[in-house]
Amino acid sequence: MAKLAKSPWLLHYDASSCNGCDIEVLDCTTPRFDIERFGIINTGDPFQADILLITGGVNAQCESVVKQIYSQMPDPKVVVAVGICACTGGVFKDCYNIKGGVDTVIPVDVYVPGCAARPQSIIDGVVKALEILQQKRDAFARSQKSDKS
Amino acid sequence: MMRVLSVLLFLVLAPLVGALLDGIDRIISARMQGRQGPPLLQPFYDLAKLFSKQMVAVNSVQMLLNLSYLFFLAVAGAMLFAGADILMCLFILSTADMFLVMAASSDSSPFATLGAGREMIQMMAYEPLTLLMAVGFYLATGSFHVGDIIQMPHSAVLAMPGFLVGFFFITAIKLRKSPFDLSTSHHAHQEMVKGITTEMSGPTLGIMTVAEYYEMILMLGIVALFFLDAHWWSWIIAIVACLVIFFLEILWDNVSARVKWEQMLGSCWGVTLLTGGLNALILMLIR
Numbered sequence: 001m002a003k004l005a006k007s008p009w010l011l012h013y014d015a016s017s018c019n020g021c022d023i024e025v026l027d028c029t030t031p032r033f034d035i036e037r038f039g040i041i042n043t044g045d046p047f048q049a050d051i052l053l054i055t056g057g058v059n060a061q062c063e064s065v066v067k068q069i070y071s072q073m074p075d076p077k078v079v080v081a082v083g084i085c086a087c088t089g090g091v092f093k094d095c096y097n098i099k100g101g102v103d104t105v106i107p108v109d110v111y112v113p114g115c116a117a118r119p120q121s122i123i124d125g126v127v128k129a130l131e132i133l134q135q136k137r138d139a140f141a142r143s144q145k146s147d148k149s
Numbered sequence: 150m151m152r153v154l155s156v157l158l159f160l161v162l163a164p165l166v167g168a169l170l171d172g173i174d175r176i177i178s179a180r181m182q183g184r185q186g187p188p189l190l191q192p193f194y195d196l197a198k199l200f201s202k203q204m205v206a207v208n209s210v211q212m213l214l215n216l217s218y219l220f221f222l223a224v225a226g227a228m229l230f231a232g233a234d235i236l237m238c239l240f241i242l243s244t245a246d247m248f249l250v251m252a253a254s255s256d257s258s259p260f261a262t263l264g265a266g267r268e269m270i271q272m273m274a275y276e277p278l279t280l281l282m283a284v285g286f287y288l289a290t291g292s293f294h295v296g297d298i299i300q301m302p303h304s305a306v307l308a309m310p311g312f313l314v315g316f317f318f319i320t321a322i323k324l325r326k327s328p329f330d331l332s333t334s335h336h337a338h339q340e341m342v343k344g345i346t347t348e349m350s351g352p353t354l355g356i357m358t359v360a361e362y363y364e365m366i367l368m369l370g371i372v373a374l375f376f377l378d379a380h381w382w383s384w385i386i387a388i389v390a391c392l393v394i395f396f397l398e399i400l401w402d403n404v405s406a407r408v409k410w411e412q413m414l415g416s417c418w419g420v421t422l423l424t425g426g427l428n429a430l431i432l433m434l435i436r
Contacts, residue, residue, distance in 0.1 A: 006194035031183040036175075039187045039194055045343040047205060047350035050198070074203040074350050141201060 005133040007039045010126070011049035013069055015102065016092075017056025020116035021083035025053060027119040028126075035123060038130065046072040051129055057085040057092050058099045070106045076136035078109040078129045082122055087111045152231045159230040159366070160223060167362025168192040174399055181403045196358060202351030207256040214252035215353050219360040221245035226367040232296030235374070236283045242367065243279075246272055249357070253345040264344030268332040270410045274417035275319035278312075281425040285312045286374075288432040299377040304386075306375040311428030313375050317394060318420045320368050322413075325361075326402040329413050369395065 014022050028035045029042055043049055046069045058066055070079070081102045084090040089100040102108050109132050112125035171192040179186025188194075206212060225241040228234070246268070253265035283293060289308035290298045298305060306313055322329040327336070333344035341347075349357055372394050373387035408416075 005198075007191065007198040034179070034184040034186075036179060036187050037185050039191045043343065045347055047348060048343065048346075048354060050202075072205070074205040076202075137201065140203070 004038070004127065004130040005050070005137060008050045008126075008130055008133055009041045009043045009048055010035075010051045010053055011043060011046055011069070011073070012053045012055070013066065015054050015056040015062045015066060015086065016059045016098070017083065017085060021055035021086070021114075024116050024119050024122060025055065025082060028122055033119045033123060035126065038127070040126070047074065049073050050077055050133060051126065052077065052079045053082055053126070054079065054086050054102045055082045057089040058102055058105050059095075059097045060099070061097075063099060063105055066102065066105050076133060076140040078133045078136065079106060080110045080112060080125050080129050081108045082112045082125065083117045084113050084115050087113055090115065155230045155232075156227045159226055163223075163226060163366040164359050164362045167365045168196065170365065170395065171362070174395075177396070177399050178403055181400070192358075196355055199355035199358065200352050204352055205350045206353060207258075207348055211252050211255050211348070212353055212356075214248050214255060215349070215356045215360075218245050218248040218252060219356050219363070221248060222360045222363040222367065226363050226370065229295055229367060229370050229374075232294065232299070234293050235286055235295055235298070235371075236293050238295075239279045239283055242364075243272065243276065245360075245364075249345065249360075252357075253348070256348045258348045260342040260347040261345060263341050264332045264347065267410060268345050270414060271322050271329065271332055274329075274414050275322050277418065278315045278319050278421040278425050281421065281429055282309075282312050282316060282371075285309045285425065285429055285432065288429060288436065295374060298374060299379075301378050304376050304378045304383060308432060309375070309428050311424035313372075315421055315424040316371065316375075317397065318417060318424075320372070320394065321398055321401060322417070323368050324365060324398055326398050328401075328405040328408045329417075330402075330407060331410055331413060334407075 012022070012025055027033060035042075040051075046052075050073075052070060052073060054066065070077075079102065081087050085092060086102045089098050092098045093100060099105065110125045110129045112121055114121055117125075169189070169192075172187075172189045175191060176186040176189060221241055222245045225238050225245060228238040228241065250265045250268050250272075253261045253268070286298055286305060286309070287293050289305045290301050292298060321327075325333060325335060327334070330336075331344075333346050346354060346357060369391045372391050376387040376390050377383050
C-alpha cells in the first residue's frame, strides 16, 4: 500500500443531491465506521480542509458555489465525487438545469459510484484520495523548495 | 538558575506535552463515544500538515496578531513557571486573548466576527473568577508571588477549595470544552462554521494551535499551584490532581451540549459568586 497522507481534514458539500449520499457520508463518522481512525476531521471550513467531498450533480445555481469553495481551499487538495450523480449526473443527467458530474466544473481526483454510495465504498474512496493527497503534498513540498532556491 | 531552567523547560516542553495531552483527549473522547479514535500522535501530524500548507490569508496583519497571541501566552506561562507575580500572569493572559479577538475580527468574515464577539463574552464570563482567585491566593498565603505560594507549609487548596471548583468551571471555557465552546470548538461546529478560527488556515491556524497548547499547560500549572507546598510529595499530588481535572473536563465535554451565551454568563458569574465569593469572604473573616 502506498504512503497515506496523515491528518486530512474533510469538507462535505451537497451540490444538488437527493440527500441519500449525504446521510451515508454522515454515517462514516458514526462509531460503526469512525473515519477519525485515519485522523479525518469533518470541518465545515474550506480554509482548513484538504479533501472536498461533493455529493449530487452540479446545477446552474450551485456551480459558482462549488467553484468558490474549491478556490478557497489552500493547496495541496483533492476532490472526491460521491455517488453516481456527482460522478456523471446519474438519472438527472438529461435534466435541463443539470450541468452533469462535478468534473464539468472542477477537477475530480476520485470517483465513488453508487446510489446511494455505501459508507464502505466512501471510506475506500477517501483512503484512495489520501494516497493522491500524499503525492500532491510531496510535489507541493518539492515546488516550495525549488521556489526558494 | 532554577527559575531560568524552569522557564526554558516550559517554553520547550509545553507545546509537546500539550499536543500529547490533546492526543490522549481525542482518544478518550472517542472511546467515550464508542469509537476507536485517531492515533495518539495525531495532533503532531495535524501540526506538521498545517505548517506545510499553502498560506491563504485575507490580510497580512492576521499572522502578526496570531503571533502576538502566541507570544503573550508564552510570556504568561513563563511568568507562572518562573515563580513571578500571579496577578501579572493573569493580566497578561487576558491581553493574549485580546490579540486573538483582534486577529479574528481583522477580516470581514461574518463567522469570524461572530466568533470574536463570543470570545469576548467568554472573557467576561471567566475574568471575575481569575481576579478573585489571585486575591484568594493572597488571603490564603499572604503573597501574590508563585515562588512564595509553593513554599507554604500547607497546600493553598486547604484554605480555598471553593476557588478550585470555580476554576474547574472556567477551565472548561479556556480549553474550549462543551458546554462552553461558543467561540470555536474541537468538534464539528457547523452553525457558524469554525467561529473565531474560520479565516485561519495552514500556518496561521498552526500558530493558534501551538498557542492553545501553551494555554492548556498554563491552566494546568495554575491547578498545580493549588496543591503545591514545601513538601516534595506535594508535586506528585499536584500532577495527579492536574490529570484528574483534565479527565473531568473531557468527561464534562462529552456529556453536555453547548449552552447559549446568556446561560454561560449567568452560570459562570453565579458559580464565581457562590464558590469564589463565599470562599474569599470566609478567608477574610477567619484571618
